Amino acid sequence: MGGGRGSPHDVIAQLMASAMAGDQRAWNKLVERFSSLLWSICRSYGLAPADAADAFQLTWLRLLEHLETIQEPARLAGWLATTCRRECMAILRRGRRVLLSSDDALFDRASGAAPGPDRATLVNDRDAELWLAFGRLSERCQRLLRVLVLEAEDGAPSYDMAAAVLEMPKGSLGPTRGRCLEQLRKYLDDGGISASGT
Structure with missing residues (x-):
């Protein structure tokens, strides 16, 4: 395995x-190297802990299944990130199908048992609008915001990791993030959800 010499891509x-x-x-070293990136993506989708763990594990399972087909190790971080996002979206889609198939009587019965059920509905509606607006952004903006903004939950985001994953110069990440956030804000305002209303 060597002593970690060579470029990061050579090591990978x-x-x-x-x-x-x-x-x-x-x-194990591959898992250790990329786990923080995958967890940040899982958290960015607002998944319940069990669902986030499922998406995380499924991503590694997909890598295990496709390890021999990845020709460019330098693109492994991007492959993992894309796969993780797909697994998160699949979990969210399954959850939405269950929600959309429920009849209104279930919500009426629940409203008597739990405090403030309309609050949860409003938050869910707002979150759905947010993700719709997010989906209108360019693929580049979506990737950048997931890696930079949503990873910042544990503190300052890793610009080195983001630059590698996004294949962008480190110095351009901040300005590009600002433009992407501004575009997202505009879409939210167009949809009647302003920053002050969230």
């Missing part, structure tokens, strides 16, 4: 090759 390529050969230590 070596870890991938070793993992494909059945080296559990190499697989």
Whole structure:
């Protein structure tokens, strides 16, 4: 496995090759290297802890299934991020289907048992509008905001990791993030949801 010499991409390529050969230590190092990125993506979708854990585990399962087909180790972070987002969206879609298929009587019965059920409905509606507005952003803005803004939950986002994942110069991340947030704000205002109303 070597002593960690070489560029980060060389190290990732070596870890991938070793993992494909059945080296559990190499697989563990890949998981350790990219786990914070995947957890930040799972958190950005607002999933319940159990659902976030499912999306996280499914992402690693997908990598295990496709490890031999990834030709460019330098793109592994992007592949994992995209796969994780797809797993999160699949979980959200399954949840929405259940919600949309429920009849109104269930909500009426629940309103007598729980305090302020309309609050939860309003928050869900607001969140749905937010994600609709988010979906109108360019793919570049969506990726950047997920990696930078939504990862900042644990503190300052990692600009080094973001630059690598997004394949952008580190110095352009902040200004681009500002423009993307401004565009999102405009979409929210157009939809009647302002920053002050959230």
